[in-house]
Amino acid sequence: MENxxxxxxxxxxxxxxxxxxxxxxxxxxxxxxxPPFEFxxxxxxxxxxxxxxLLLVSVTGFIIGLVFTLQSRPTLEEFGAVSxxxxxxxxxxxxxxxxxxxxxxxxxxxxxxxGAELGSMRVTEQIxxxxxxxxxxxxxxxxxxxxxxxxxLPILVFFGDxxxxxxxxxxxxxxxxxxxxxxxxxxxxxLQFSDVIPTTFKTFFFGFxxxxxxxxxxxxxxxxxxxxGLAANSAVVYTSMLLFIIDFIAVFVTNIFYS
Amino acid sequence: xxxxxxxxxxxxxxxxxxxxLFVLTIYFIGSKQQMFGKTEPLTAVFDNVSGxxxxxNVRYSGINVGTVRGIEIVNDSTINVEMEIDRTVFPHIKxxxxxxxxxxxxxxxxxxxxxxGKGEALPVQPGDIIKSxxxxxxDDMLSTLNVTNENAAQLTADLLKIxxxxxKGKGTIGVLLRDSAMAKDLKATIHNLKITSEKTSxxxxxxxxxxxxxxxxxxxxxxxxDTVVGNKIRHIVTNLDSSSQEITKVVANLxxxxxxxxxxxxxxxxxxxxxxxxKQIDSTMTNINQASQKLNENLEALKSNFLFRGYFKxxxxxxxxxxxxxx
Numbered sequence: 079m080e081n082x083x084x085x086x087x088x089x090x091x092x093x094x095x096x097x098x099x100x101x102x103x104x105x106x107x108x109x110x111x112x113p114p115f116e117f118x119x120x121x122x123x124x125x126x127x128x129x130x131x132l133l134l135v136s137v138t139g140f141i142i143g144l145v146f147t148l149q150s151r152p153t154l155e156e157f158g159a160v161s162x163x164x165x166x167x168x169x170x171x172x173x174x175x176x177x178x179x180x181x182x183x184x185x186x187x188x189x190x191x192x193g194a195e196l197g198s199m200r201v202t203e204q205i206x207x208x209x210x211x212x213x214x215x216x217x218x219x220x221x222x223x224x225x226x227x228x229x230x231l232p233i234l235v236f237f238g239d240x241x242x243x244x245x246x247x248x249x250x251x252x253x254x255x256x257x258x259x260x261x262x263x264x265x266x267x268x269l270q271f272s273d274v275i276p277t278t279f280k281t282f283f284f285g286f287x288x289x290x291x292x293x294x295x296x297x298x299x300x301x302x303x304x305x306x307g308l309a310a311n312s313a314v315v316y317t318s319m320l321l322f323i324i325d326f327i328a329v330f331v332t333n334i335f336y337s
Numbered sequence: 338x339x340x341x342x343x344x345x346x347x348x349x350x351x352x353x354x355x356x357x358l359f360v361l362t363i364y365f366i367g368s369k370q371q372m373f374g375k376t377e378p379l380t381a382v383f384d385n386v387s388g389x390x391x392x393x394n395v396r397y398s399g400i401n402v403g404t405v406r407g408i409e410i411v412n413d414s415t416i417n418v419e420m421e422i423d424r425t426v427f428p429h430i431k432x433x434x435x436x437x438x439x440x441x442x443x444x445x446x447x448x449x450x451x452x453x454g455k456g457e458a459l460p461v462q463p464g465d466i467i468k469s470x471x472x473x474x475x476d477d478m479l480s481t482l483n484v485t486n487e488n489a490a491q492l493t494a495d496l497l498k499i500x501x502x503x504x505k506g507k508g509t510i511g512v513l514l515r516d517s518a519m520a521k522d523l524k525a526t527i528h529n530l531k532i533t534s535e536k537t538s539x540x541x542x543x544x545x546x547x548x549x550x551x552x553x554x555x556x557x558x559x560x561x562x563d564t565v566v567g568n569k570i571r572h573i574v575t576n577l578d579s580s581s582q583e584i585t586k587v588v589a590n591l592x593x594x595x596x597x598x599x600x601x602x603x604x605x606x607x608x609x610x611x612x613x614x615x616k617q618i619d620s621t622m623t624n625i626n627q628a629s630q631k632l633n634e635n636l637e638a639l640k641s642n643f644l645f646r647g648y649f650k651x652x653x654x655x656x657x658x659x660x661x662x663x664x
Contacts, residue, residue, distance in 0.1 A: 270370075278359065
């Protein structure tokens with residue numbers, strides 16, 4: 079009986095969480111189109127989330143391209159299909175691996191950062207102070223961050239994809255004597271708009287999810303300083319889960335439209 | 338303040354480079370699909386397009402020159418495939434060019450290959466319809482392969498039967514493999530063959546030597562090969578030829594003479610065919626002989642007669658004078 083009540087309570091909490099998140103999202107869209115716009119803070123957040131994540135995303139992308147090619151090579155060699163490497167790597171990276179890996183890295187770096195930053199501001203009552211001083215903390219803190227992640231993540235994904243494909247081309251150039259020109263020619267031969275456009279749309283949603291969950295967890299942080307760590311942690315966990323759910327829905331919808 | 342400006346510059350660079358990557362990707366994909374070049378339509382009619390899709394590549398002599406822009410079913414055996422072809426390629430595609438459906442590699446996507454036609458023809462114009470050849474489909478190949486498989490199965494069954502028979506020692510090959518006496522005979526035969534071949538080889542060597550020796554001038558053939566001798570022989574043969582012709586004529590004349598003598602009524606025919614006459618001639622000759630003897634006697638008597646003695650003496654003197662004049 080006690081277990082039943084725990085399940086029901088958990089379910090209720092889950093529904094409450096979903097409801098609050100929905101309100102939070104609705105408020106974001108409401109505040110987004112209402113002036114004044116916090117451009118300065120928006121650009122600052124863009125710089126923090128975009129430029130400062132670039133090195134991490136580049137290194138990860140390069141290593142992924144490198145490792146992916148090295149791991150695939152023996153299998154493709156067995157089938158005598160090494161010439162398909164550029165097609166396989168480029169399609170895999172652009173469609174799936176690039177966006178999801180970049181998004182997960184950003185969820186870890188940006189999502190947790192937002193959660194911790196806003197959480198600490200909440201527990202130190204800085205947000206309350208902003209409200210008292212007449213500044214709209216939601217507009218200043220939340221809208222700018224969510225918007226920045228939404229805009230920056232696709233650009234980070236472009237960088238990540240390009241560097242991953244470059245890494246793969248480098249391996250092929252060293253191990254397979256394939257020139258960069260031939261490699262990239264094969265890449266663009268095999269790529270279609272149906273590979274690039276849906277995946278780009280998907281990354282906007284990824285960015286939005288990272289910003290939204292991070293801000294939600296930080297903005298609604300409770301239980302003092304312990305809650306800050308919890309907010310940062312749960313922001314990463316929930317964002318990661320949400321990313322895979324969005325990815326699944328995106329692939330499903332893309333298949334419906336392009337099949 | 339400076340820091341903010343530098344941050345803005347960096348952010349601007351980041352955004353511009355990121356968006357450039359995206360735009361370049363879109364551009365390269367689009368250019369591969371002939372989206373930014375000037376293209377013109379060209380149509381081919383097929384009865385089966387084997388999974389062709391919009392956007393598939395069109396190749397002319399192995400070069401990507403366009404993409405498939407439309408696939409339309411006209412009726413149950415006619416499918417119109419509209420292609421967008423690079424305008425600069427149109428002068429090279431002739432009206433007798435043939436479109437075929439192929440694949441990009443063994444497992445690649447379906448493509449249209451435009452193969453140049455044979456002979457002279459005018460270049461195609463935008464909107465023209467070119468001929469097409471239908472591809473050998475995988476299911477056709479599989480059905481052929483099925484027949485081949487059946488034949489192969491039958492062949493292997495027959496082979497199995499043959500090998501079983503051979504193993505049991507049946508048939509010529511079975512006996513060859515199983516019969517030890519046959520094997521011994523075969524061995525002996527091969528041994529004999531070996532000896533024979535060795536002897537043949539020696540004989541051939543001798544023969545070769547003999548033939549090589551024929552070239553010497555001491556031999557008949559060597560002499561014959563000499564050009565002077567050859568010319569002489571040729572001359573002799575020519576003379577022989579003319580002589581034989583003359584002999585033929587003489588023989589013909591003789592034949593005529595003999596036949597005349599045989600068939601005619603001359604003395605020779607009479608002599609040869611009448612034995613009585615021969616006897617008469619024989620007795621006549623005997624009589625003549627006797628008569629000449631008697632005549633000789635009479636002449637001797639005349640020489641002693643005083644009437645003719647002077648005449649004979651004159652004759653003798655004349656003879657003596659003639660003899661003395663000669664000496």
